[in-house]
Amino acid sequence: MANDLLDYHDGLNTLLATHTPLLRHEAVALADLNQRILAQDVAVVHNVPEFDNSAMDGYAINGNDCHEWRIVHRIAAGDDGAPLLLAPGEAARIFTGAPIPVGCSAVVMQEHVTRTQADADQAPPRITLLAGQSIQDGQHIRRRAEELQTGDVLLHAGKRLTPATIGLLAGQGYTHAPVHAQVRVSVFSSGNELVPPGQPLGPGQIYDSNRIMLIAWLRSLGFAVVDGGNLPDQLEATRAALAQAAQECDAIVCSGGVSVGEEDHLKNALTEVGELIQWRLFIKPGKPFTWGRIDHNDHTCRVFMLPGNPVSSLVTFQQLALPALLRLTGLSEQQARPLQWTAYADFSRDKPEPRREFVRVNLRHEAGQWLVRPVVQQGSNMLSGAVHANALAEVTPGTPIQPGDALTVYPLFNAI
Missing domain, CATH: 3.90.105.10 (Molybdopterin biosynthesis moea protein, domain 2)
Structure with a gap:
C-alpha cells in the first residue's frame, strides 16, 4: 500500500496506465x-453515394453554355428504371437524391430558372436561366463514393x-x-447517518445523495450499474459486501468511509479482501480518495473509494475514478483523460492553497477568450455550489491568483 500523498497528475497518470480495456467483446x-x-x-x-445523384431540387441539364433547355424527363429519388439520357440542350426535372441521367453536365437549382409550360402544339416545356446566374461544370452533383468508398x-x-x-x-x-463488453459497476455509499430519499429523517441523519448522483452519472455514460445500497459502519458487513460485489462486477465505486475515523471501515475492509493500492491524494477537495483491487479467480475487480462530502465525491469521481473506468470500456489513455482547456481568471485570490485545488467556477466566453469566476459556495459539503458551476478550475499548489492569470479548466460532466 502506498502511504505518501500523490499529486493529482501523478495519480491520474497512474490510474490511466494501470487500468486497461476489458478483453471481453460482444x-x-x-x-x-x-x-x-x-x-x-x-x-x-x-459506396456513399452509391451512384451519382442530385444535391438539390432543380433541373439536370446537358449543356452549360446554353441559356434555354427542353424538359424531356422527370426523375425522383427512388425511381426504378433504366438510366435516362440527356441530349445537348435537354433537361430533366430532378429531385434531391435522384440519380443523375447520362449526359448531365450540371444541376441547376429550381430557384435559378423560369419554366414555360407546354404550348398548344404540345412542344415540351422549357426552362430559362435567370439573368445574373452562372453554371459551374458538375455543380450540385454528388459523385459516386465521394464520401465513403467500399473497403475503406x-x-x-x-x-x-x-x-x-x-x-x-x-x-x-x-x-x-x-x-467492448459493458463495464459492470457496483455503487455503494457508506455511513449509518445516511437515509434513502423518500424516507423520514431521524436525529443526526441526512439523505444519501452521492450514490444516486453516481448511479445516474454512470448510467448516462453507458455503464451497467448495480445499486449496492448503503453499507453500515461495520467492518464485517462491509468486507462481505465488497467481496460479493467483486465476484459479480468489473468495478466498485464507494463514497464515504475512507477517512481516518473509527467508524470508517472501507479502507480496512478492502485491505482484508483485496489490495489497497493508494490512499489519499494531495488535492482539495478530495484528499481521502482511494483505489485498489480485489482478485477473484481469474477476474479482477477495480475499487474506487470516494470521500463522503458530496463535492469531494463529485470532483474525485470526474477527475480520477471516471477516467480509469473509461479505460476499462475500451478508450485509450488520451481519450479517457478529462476534457480540458485554458481560461483566464476573472478574480483574484491572495492566500495560496498548499494543495492542488479544483475550484468550482462559472466558465464564460467573452471578448474572444474564456473567463472564469468562482461560485460563492466552495465548501466540500456544498453541492449547490457545483450545481451553479459549469467547470472546475485547477489552481497549482502555493499559487496566488490575479486577474488574467491562465488556468486549466475542466467542464463539469463534459457538458460544455
Whole structure:
C-alpha cells in the first residue's frame, strides 16, 4: 500500500496506465450501442453515394453554355428504371437524391430558372436561366463514393459510439457492431447517518445523495450499474459486501468511509479482501480518495473509494475514478483523460492553497477568450455550489491568483 500523498497528475497518470480495456467483446444491436466502444474496425460496405445523384431540387441539364433547355424527363429519388439520357440542350426535372441521367453536365437549382409550360402544339416545356446566374461544370452533383468508398475503414476500433455513428452504421446496412463488453459497476455509499430519499429523517441523519448522483452519472455514460445500497459502519458487513460485489462486477465505486475515523471501515475492509493500492491524494477537495483491487479467480475487480462530502465525491469521481473506468470500456489513455482547456481568471485570490485545488467556477466566453469566476459556495459539503458551476478550475499548489492569470479548466460532466 502506498502511504505518501500523490499529486493529482501523478495519480491520474497512474490510474490511466494501470487500468486497461476489458478483453471481453460482444456484438450489440444498433439501438443499444450509444456510448459503447468499438472493439474492432468496421469497414465501408457500400459506396456513399452509391451512384451519382442530385444535391438539390432543380433541373439536370446537358449543356452549360446554353441559356434555354427542353424538359424531356422527370426523375425522383427512388425511381426504378433504366438510366435516362440527356441530349445537348435537354433537361430533366430532378429531385434531391435522384440519380443523375447520362449526359448531365450540371444541376441547376429550381430557384435559378423560369419554366414555360407546354404550348398548344404540345412542344415540351422549357426552362430559362435567370439573368445574373452562372453554371459551374458538375455543380450540385454528388459523385459516386465521394464520401465513403467500399473497403475503406468506416469506424476505427476504440471509437465511442454516438447517435451519429449509430446512424452511420445503419446507413451501411449494419444491424450490430462489435464492442467492448459493458463495464459492470457496483455503487455503494457508506455511513449509518445516511437515509434513502423518500424516507423520514431521524436525529443526526441526512439523505444519501452521492450514490444516486453516481448511479445516474454512470448510467448516462453507458455503464451497467448495480445499486449496492448503503453499507453500515461495520467492518464485517462491509468486507462481505465488497467481496460479493467483486465476484459479480468489473468495478466498485464507494463514497464515504475512507477517512481516518473509527467508524470508517472501507479502507480496512478492502485491505482484508483485496489490495489497497493508494490512499489519499494531495488535492482539495478530495484528499481521502482511494483505489485498489480485489482478485477473484481469474477476474479482477477495480475499487474506487470516494470521500463522503458530496463535492469531494463529485470532483474525485470526474477527475480520477471516471477516467480509469473509461479505460476499462475500451478508450485509450488520451481519450479517457478529462476534457480540458485554458481560461483566464476573472478574480483574484491572495492566500495560496498548499494543495492542488479544483475550484468550482462559472466558465464564460467573452471578448474572444474564456473567463472564469468562482461560485460563492466552495465548501466540500456544498453541492449547490457545483450545481451553479459549469467547470472546475485547477489552481497549482502555493499559487496566488490575479486577474488574467491562465488556468486549466475542466467542464463539469463534459457538458460544455
